[in-house]
Amino acid sequence: MKEQIDICEYINMTEEEVKEVLKSIPSEDKLYNLSDLFKVFGDKTRIKILFALSVAEMCVCDIASLTRMTQSAISHQLKTLRASKLVKYRKEGKATFYSLADDHVRTILQQGKEHIEE
Amino acid sequence: MKEQIDICEYINMTEEEVKEVLKSIPSEDKLYNLSDLFKVFGDKTRIKILFALSVAEMCVCDIASLTRMTQSAISHQLKTLRASKLVKYRKEGKATFYSLADDHVRTILQQGKEHIEE
DNA sequence: CTTATGTATGAGCAACTGTTCATATGAAAG
């Protein structure tokens, strides 16, 4: 990231607009967290898991069975989903049951679906 | 992706639930498009651009200036954003002006922001 | 104790991604 303001000769905006635009761009820190969050949705296996969990709580082997993925692959991805707080879990004997953490997940998936279906 | 149904001895769900879960998982084709869409949001530079454009239409050099990125980097990313139909553009003389394609973009960004701010 | 089952995790590797650099294209000005 270089110092690079004014690469073009003029800016096609009023100073007022420039201020507003700069204000609208979140801090580096938030941008980092935000892009990290969306990266999690950017994988077929993980959205598959999220769609499945949006219906019912499931244990790891259930998820692996129904998504037709290996236990290891699912376990690795659940770790990612846990880290982003998109799923929560509870242990019961040998099994671990996962479910969606909150409703933002459903909303984001829904909006995405609407966008591609247009 | 291997044949891998029934990796565990029993499924902890009723047949009814299994059916519902399988119904909730979109087709491979849709999963591909969906994860591709979210991948686009999974990059700091691109969300920066989207936040900027959510305020005002801007030309490439404006975006580069205000996001403090090189013209080339921005141009490459705008290509990605165009491909996902998240931005639209119009040419005017030497310049190309970009703007947001629709409101799903704003909603998705907003929901993401809410999630990380909790 | 030993064994079996469900889950988690580290290493390794192929595939993908985002940037830089060099260059091409296209429109306006001289």
Added chain:
DNA sequence: CTTTCATATGAACAGTTGCTCATACATAAG
């Protein structure tokens, strides 16, 4: 025509990612 400015794009390279395989851990059963 040539030059200049705004934008687009291809190649190359470093960094990242998601899988598999092997293995470790934890709980339950024998």
